[in-house]
Amino acid sequence: MLRLLALETSATQGNFSDCMSADETPVVANIDPDPTAPDVPPAELLAWVGVHAPHYLSSRRSFALYVRGWNVVDKIRRAKREGTFTAVLARWRTQAVELPRMWRSGRMFAGIGPPAYVHDKPAS
Known part of the structure; x- marks a missing residue:
């Protein structure tokens, strides 16, 4: 909680140099x-799709189709040039913590393959 509070504070003050990268979330790209x-990198693609269209994270196939079909790579590059990508990363960090884990259970998801992400389990 303190890390998120510090991140939000630095984001509102315009100090983005202290922001964490997309790799520092409990969700790891499985692509x-x-x-x-x-x-x-895959972590940035995952962050962009997770913020803008999280339902496409349900499988690698749907994720790949979304990234290719909506030209996500160019959108990320443009957001980096304009300085707005750090806001996407900040939003992703809060969403990744709350990313539902159970919505992929059931027969409906039996044949669609693995998701585009895995939850990183902290070391004990």
Whole structure:
């Protein structure tokens, strides 16, 4: 909670240099990096889709179709140039903590493959 409060405070004050990266969430990307876009890692793709269209995280296939169909790589690049991507990352960090885990259970999801993310289990 304190880390999120500090992040929100630094974001409202415009101090984005202290912001965590997309990799520092309890959710880890379960997707391969795009070889044509080495400047956009899977964690950033996951963050963008998680904020704008989280229902596409249900499977790798739907995630890949969304990323390709909506040209997410170029949207992330543009957001980085305009300085708005840090707001997406801040929102993703709060959403990733609350990302529902049970919505993928049941027969409906039996044949769609693994999701685009896995929950990182903290070491004991």
